[in-house]
Amino acid sequence: MALKLNQPEFEIERDTDKCISCQVCVRQCSNDVHEYDSEQDVIYSDSIKCVGCHRCESLCPAGALKIKEVKSQFRTNYNWTAEHLRNIYKQADSGGVILTGMGCDKPYAVYWDRILFNASQVTNPPIDPLREPMEIKTFIGRKPDNPVFEITGDPCARGVKLKTELYPQLELSTPIMFSAMSYGSISLNACKSLAAAASEFGTYYNTGEGGLHKDLYKYSMNTIVQVASGRFGVDVDYLEKGSAVEIKIGQGAKPGIGGHLPGEKVTGDISDTRMIPEGTDAISPAPHHDIYSIEDLAQLIYALKEATDWSKPVGVKVSAVHNIAPIASGIVRAGADFVSIDGLRGGTGAAPQVIRDNVGIPIELAIASVDDRLREEGIRHRASIIAAGSIRSSADIVKAIALGADAVYIGTAALVAMGCHLCQKCYTGKCNWGIATQDPYLTRRLNPEIGTRRLLNLLKGWSLEIKEMLGGVGINAIESLKGNREHLRGVGLSEKELAILGIKHAGEAW
Amino acid sequence: MNIFKKNTKEYFSRFKIPSGCAIFGAINESGERFSGGMVMEGISVMHERSNGLGGGFAAYGIYPQFARDWVFHIFYDDIEAKKQAEREIALNFKVLLSEEIPTRKVSRITNPPLIYRYFLKLKENFNDQRRNEAGSDEISSQAAAGREENSIVNFVMRINRDICGAYIISSGKNMGIFKGVGFPEDIGWFFRLDEYKGYLWTSHGRFPTNSAGWWGGAHPFGLLDWSIVHNGEISSYGTNKRFVRSFGYECSLSTDTEVITYLLDFIVRKQKIDIEMVHLILAPPLWEEIERMTGDNRESLRALRILYGNALLNGPFSIIVGNGNYIYALNDRIKLRPLVAARKGEYLFVSSEEAAIRKVCPSPDRIWQPDGGEPVIGRIKEKEKNISKELDKRNSIKSGKYRKKSKKLPMPDSFTVYKNKIPGD
Numbered sequence: 001m002a003l004k005l006n007q008p009e010f011e012i013e014r015d016t017d018k019c020i021s022c023q024v025c026v027r028q029c030s031n032d033v034h035e036y037d038s039e040q041d042v043i044y045s046d047s048i049k050c051v052g053c054h055r056c057e058s059l060c061p062a063g064a065l066k067i068k069e070v071k072s073q074f075r076t077n078y079n080w081t082a083e084h085l086r087n088i089y090k091q092a093d094s095g096g097v098i099l100t101g102m103g104c105d106k107p108y109a110v111y112w113d114r115i116l117f118n119a120s121q122v123t124n125p126p127i128d129p130l131r132e133p134m135e136i137k138t139f140i141g142r143k144p145d146n147p148v149f150e151i152t153g154d155p156c157a158r159g160v161k162l163k164t165e166l167y168p169q170l171e172l173s174t175p176i177m178f179s180a181m182s183y184g185s186i187s188l189n190a191c192k193s194l195a196a197a198a199s200e201f202g203t204y205y206n207t208g209e210g211g212l213h214k215d216l217y218k219y220s221m222n223t224i225v226q227v228a229s230g231r232f233g234v235d236v237d238y239l240e241k242g243s244a245v246e247i248k249i250g251q252g253a254k255p256g257i258g259g260h261l262p263g264e265k266v267t268g269d270i271s272d273t274r275m276i277p278e279g280t281d282a283i284s285p286a287p288h289h290d291i292y293s294i295e296d297l298a299q300l301i302y303a304l305k306e307a308t309d310w311s312k313p314v315g316v317k318v319s320a321v322h323n324i325a326p327i328a329s330g331i332v333r334a335g336a337d338f339v340s341i342d343g344l345r346g347g348t349g350a351a352p353q354v355i356r357d358n359v360g361i362p363i364e365l366a367i368a369s370v371d372d373r374l375r376e377e378g379i380r381h382r383a384s385i386i387a388a389g390s391i392r393s394s395a396d397i398v399k400a401i402a403l404g405a406d407a408v409y410i411g412t413a414a415l416v417a418m419g420c421h422l423c424q425k426c427y428t429g430k431c432n433w434g435i436a437t438q439d440p441y442l443t444r445r446l447n448p449e450i451g452t453r454r455l456l457n458l459l460k461g462w463s464l465e466i467k468e469m470l471g472g473v474g475i476n477a478i479e480s481l482k483g484n485r486e487h488l489r490g491v492g493l494s495e496k497e498l499a500i501l502g503i504k505h506a507g508e509a510w
Numbered sequence: 511m512n513i514f515k516k517n518t519k520e521y522f523s524r525f526k527i528p529s530g531c532a533i534f535g536a537i538n539e540s541g542e543r544f545s546g547g548m549v550m551e552g553i554s555v556m557h558e559r560s561n562g563l564g565g566g567f568a569a570y571g572i573y574p575q576f577a578r579d580w581v582f583h584i585f586y587d588d589i590e591a592k593k594q595a596e597r598e599i600a601l602n603f604k605v606l607l608s609e610e611i612p613t614r615k616v617s618r619i620t621n622p623p624l625i626y627r628y629f630l631k632l633k634e635n636f637n638d639q640r641r642n643e644a645g646s647d648e649i650s651s652q653a654a655a656g657r658e659e660n661s662i663v664n665f666v667m668r669i670n671r672d673i674c675g676a677y678i679i680s681s682g683k684n685m686g687i688f689k690g691v692g693f694p695e696d697i698g699w700f701f702r703l704d705e706y707k708g709y710l711w712t713s714h715g716r717f718p719t720n721s722a723g724w725w726g727g728a729h730p731f732g733l734l735d736w737s738i739v740h741n742g743e744i745s746s747y748g749t750n751k752r753f754v755r756s757f758g759y760e761c762s763l764s765t766d767t768e769v770i771t772y773l774l775d776f777i778v779r780k781q782k783i784d785i786e787m788v789h790l791i792l793a794p795p796l797w798e799e800i801e802r803m804t805g806d807n808r809e810s811l812r813a814l815r816i817l818y819g820n821a822l823l824n825g826p827f828s829i830i831v832g833n834g835n836y837i838y839a840l841n842d843r844i845k846l847r848p849l850v851a852a853r854k855g856e857y858l859f860v861s862s863e864e865a866a867i868r869k870v871c872p873s874p875d876r877i878w879q880p881d882g883g884e885p886v887i888g889r890i891k892e893k894e895k896n897i898s899k900e901l902d903k904r905n906s907i908k909s910g911k912y913r914k915k916s917k918k919l920p921m922p923d924s925f926t927v928y929k930n931k932i933p934g935d
Contacts, residue, residue: 124743124825125846132844133796139816147817149810151784160787162810169816375756381817402748473745474826476844479819480746487748 005089007073008047018064019043025056025065030430030442053423055432087353100353101426101436103253103345103390103412110345111364111497112396116506118487119472127476129467135477136466138407140244141169141313142337143381167337168313170224170244172407173202174463175397175478178455179342179388179411180226180248180317182210184261184270184282185349185426186415187443190435193418193451195219200452201459206409209248209259209284211273212238226317227304229258230284232274236307244313244338245304247297249288252346252363252389253356255319259284260350265429265438298334305335313337320344320366320389321359325373332374332383340409341366343389347412349436350427363389364403368501371404371483394465403501404483417458418451531729531741532559532694532715532862535830536870537837537888540856543571546703549711552859552866554695559862560715562618564728565697566689568737568832569708573684576629579606580662583680583687585726586624591675598669603630611688616700619692623725627686632658656779659734663775666733671762677726682735685834689714689730691723709890712832714739731767733775735834740767741862742827742847753820770829773821785838786887791818793843793883830860836889845882852877858888 012033021041025034031049034056036042050067057065074082087098120126127134147164178194185208192215198205199222206224207216211233216223225242227234239245250256261270261282271278291297297316304314315338316331318324328339343363348356367387374380387400388409397408416422419433426436434445470478473487481487489506490498498505534553538544546569553565573581580603586592599605606629613625666681680687685708688701694715698704714729730737744750744766751761751769757780759772770792777783777791791814800811815822826846831838839860841849852859852867852874859867859874867874880886 120745124745127844133798135797137797139819143817146781147813149783149787149814151786152806160790160810160814161806162813166813166816371752375752378756378758380756404752474743475745475824477819477822477824479815479822480749480824482749482820483752484746484748486751487745 005092006048006086007070008050009070009086010047010050010052011068011070012045012047012050013066013068014043014045015064015066016042018062020062020064022061024059024061028055028059028432030432030437030439051423051425051428052421053425053432054421098353099350099427100356100424101348101350102422102424103347104357105424106357108344108362109497110390111362111493111501112392112399114491114493115364115399115501115503116489116491117395117398117402117469117473118489120474124474126474127471129464129471132471133476134467134471136174136463136470138172138175138478139169140172140315140338140384140386140406142167142383145381168244168311170204170313170338171202172204174459174466175401175407176391176459176462177203177224177386177407177409178205178414179346179409180206180208180224180246180251181349181411181415182208182226182232183213183273184208184210184265184438186436187431187434187438187446188213188215188269189443189446189448189451190415190418191216192448193446193455194414195222196448196452197455197459198222201456203459204243206246207242210261210270210282211275212241213269213273217241224315227300228284229286229288230282232276232282232284235275239304239308239312242312244315245308246315246317246338246340247288247300247304247336248317249291249297250317250319250321250342251348252319252342252344252360253348254351255321255355255360256286257352257355258286267438270438294330294334297331301335315340315383315386317342317388319346320361320363322361324361324366325369328370328385329373329377329379332379336383338384338386338406339370340386340388341370342409343387346389347415348426363387363400365497365500367400367403367405368485372502375483394462394469397462398466398469398481399488401478401481402484402488404485406482413458414455417454418446419454531717531739532556532866533713533739533741533828533830534859534861534866535710535712535739535832535837535839536857536859537710537890538856539858539888539891541571541709541890542856543574543707543709544711546698546706546708546711548870549713550695550698550703552861552870553698553713553715554693555866555869556715556861556863557693557695559717560693561717562693563691563718563723564689564716565692565694565714566687566728566730566739567694567698567701567703567711567713568680568685568687568730568732568739569703569706570685570710570735570832570834571708572686572706573629576606577684580630580632580681580683581686582628582630582666582678583611584626584628585677585679586626587675589624591673592624592626594673595669595676595678598665598673599628599630602633602665603628604633605630612702613700614702616692616696618696619690619700622690622700632661659779662734667760667762671760679726680732680737682732682737683834685732685735685737685832687730687732687737689728690725691728697728710832710837710888712737712739712830712837727763727765729767730832731763731765731771733771734779735832736771736774737832738767738771738774738829740770740827740829742766742829742842743825744769744823744827745825746823749820750823766827770823770831773823774831777818777821785833785836786885787814788838789840789883789885790814791821792823793840794818794822795883796843828862834890836887839880839886841880841882841884843883849880849886850877851880851886858886860886 023036026036033049035044057067150161152161183191194205195216199219204224209228220241223242224244226246228248263279263281316336317340320343344360384406387405391408391410429437431437434442485502488503491506608628611625666678690697730739754772827842828847828849848862850864853876854871854874861867
């Protein structure tokens with residue numbers, strides 16, 4: 001046996017008094033951690049294979065399993081942490097790039113957690129959303145510079161006519177959409193759950209770069225189709241099936257690099273959907289090879305608008321990088337109707353860990369500086385801003401909108417709602433929760449109806465919470481929260497951070 | 511030295527101070543001018559809605575002899591500020607008349623600033639310094655008709671921002687704003703408003719939540735012909751402020767009234783949206799209602815909300831807007847602040863409380879509580895005719911004697927006559 005320098009990250013505690021040897025854990029674990037010895041009627045566990053997804057623990061009928069993170073198997077060292085050592089051992093073994101899944105898990109400042117929201121006291125009545133109307137309907141799309149209206153009758157009886165033609169808009173019943181996750185990176189059942197939930201709640205999901213499966217055509221009214229550097233599955237029908245088109249330039253987890261779906265995963269359905277031969281690698285290049293500069297992006301935007309008869313908003317998704325404000329400004333000037341910005345902590349199905357954890361900037365700072373820049377240049381109305389990259393709760397949404405976003409994308413949160421436990425092993429294709437896998441044995445673990453219901457519940461719960469927070473601050477329409485940084489205060493932030501976020505420190509009055 | 515004096519613009523522009531208020535407005539739609547005494551009496555009834563830290567009036571039609579000229583009312587903290595501001599004015603305007611605004615001594619009014627007014631004509635070679643600054647392209651590239659107004663807006667904003675201790679409180683034509691720290695009826699008496707006659711008046715009594723008082727921080731707030739009095743707190747202030755800022759309006763005072771003024775100026779003057787439609791932007795119907803409508807209306811109201819979502823005024827408010835042509839009153843869309851309106855003949859009154867209207871007009875033809883988001887508009891008929899008439903009169907008298915007492919205009923019978931004393935004094 002070869003020398004193994006690595007040690008387990010998780011410890012599996014099995015309470016043998018409780019264990020009834022039912023073998024649920026054996027069947028559930030796609031990593032083959034548990035093994036049943038029929039002669040002795042015992043289950044052995046090999047903890048080195050455990051990824052910490054908690055599937056066995058959740059399903060153990062006897063409650064006999066506990067998965068614990070092993071804390072100090074290496075000698076404590078704040079510089080050479082266990083993670084560095086493990087990665088070096090792995091790379092010395094394999095000579096490869098360390099892959100990972102989901103978003104950056106490093107302890108960079110999470111600004112959401114250092115921003116506090118306001119509420120009304122005395123001078124202004126809070127509004128109770130259970131008794132009073134509370135509006136969170138949101139529109140995504142370009143707004144005209146100088147709209148012209150005409151009075152056609154008594155304006156008090158609302159006799160008004162718009163003469164300017166309105167640009168196409170996406171109408172969202174809540175400012176939350178499902179982020180781009182391709183069929184291939186997640187299972188069809190997961191895609192179905194997202195699509196059905198978006199459709200039922202009146203919001204949108206994003207196909208990601210993997211094309212659109214035929215089973216999802218019926219949700220086309222709630223679909224944003226993505227055009228990425230690989231152009232997988234893109235043809236005119238695909239564009240027609242979307243309510244909006246999003247050009248993917250980059251993604252928060254891996255700015256500046258492309259994607260790679262290995263050939264063994266490109267099976268029948270996926271090969272059809274992506275429009276590539278079965279068994280070939282699906283490689284998304286790092287750049288679009290027809291976009292080497294901003295004017296090329298403008299051409300693609302207008303080509304897509306032309307192809308869709310100018311009937312759909314066309315947006316651009318970029319990852320939040322250092323120069324994001326001028327980049328976003330350029331994208332708006334290039335004709336995009338919305339700009340999706342994906343922050344440092346945005347998730348992925350697979351990315352080199354070194355990129356995921358070290359490239360990009362937090363979404364909070366990116367939204368603030370982009371909103372500032374677009375307003376300074378007087379072009380904020382020309383495009384909507386969608387914030388993405390680790391929106392963990394309704395409070396994050398409220399803060400994102402108050403910083404200047406129009407709506408948010410949730411990806412990781414949606415997967416968590418469907419059962420994901422953030423083990424970060426999406427790239428292995430062995431997702432025990434049936435989400436990030438194409439193995440039919442595993443994918444059937446996610447029932448799309450249950451997935452849909454759980455997503456709907458999440459949207460409903462978060463929407464109610466958003467309404468409560470709006471009401472508390474005396475606002476009854478979400479438009480009035482947009483860019484309303486007066487209602488935000490920082491705690492424990494430096495002058496510079498406050499200046500970039502454009503907010504005051506807690507304790508400072510208006 | 512950069513020390514903030516506690517009663518100056520520099521101090522107050524740093525905070526947003528919520529305040530409760532009394533508001534009152536009256537217009538004679540046929541353009542007949544009536545004494546400010548009536549308005550003082552109306553607002554005085556709502557004495558306990560203010561706390562003596564701010565009161566003010568806006569009056570239209572009070573300078574008929576200068577009806578076509580710009581008139582600035584300016585507060586100065588000191589002579590130095592006055593020198594600087596007058597230098598700027600002389601550079602850009604032809605000064606027809608400048609003088610200290612006449613006042614009375616009133617025991618409860620203390621520490622007034624230097625208060626001057628200037629009747630001005632814009633010079634041809636107006637030095638619009640803002641034109642080259644970033645973000646003001648929008649303003650300076652407007653059509654020629656609006657250019658003079660834009661120049662005035664830029665000038666006023668520049669003086670108010672750059673000259674320490676000078677503050678232009680009103681900058682319209684044939685109108686003026688009179689305000690200060692005190693109860694509104696005292697402020698009216700201080701400024702001798704019972705001696706002025708106008709066809710449209712608005713007034714304001716303030717109950718701010720801070721203790722210090724700055725004269726410029728009282729209301730009405732004015733820009734060009736606009737004057738705004740407002741009761742309430744705009745929770746959407748940050749959104750609205752950022753919205754107007756992208757069109758070149760800098761909110762320097764941190765007050766709700768300021769941002770409402772800029773919104774109106776942008777919507778009505780720049781975007782040329784009829785005042786009758788403005789309520790559909792500032793206090794639009796709920797989505798539920800819009801969804802129930804049909805045809806064009808549904809589409810246009812949807813569009814208005816989509817386009818002007820950031821101009822929606824959220825939070826409790828009632829406002830009275832004055833303009834050379836009309837008075838405009840509006841409540842927030844769920845009516846969280848009081849607003850009452852009444853008509854008597856050519857007169858239209860709007861007020862925070864019915865009592866104030868009943869005091870000056872005990873038996874109106876109609877009195878009603880407008881719904882949330884339902885505007886009350888009173889328009890001047892034949893304004894141009896009235897101006898020409900007054901200007902003819904002016905030509906027939908010696909120039910400069912514009913304050914010559916004109917004959918008292920008859921008031922409707924049912925109006926109580928103002929008795930030339932401060933109520934409660």
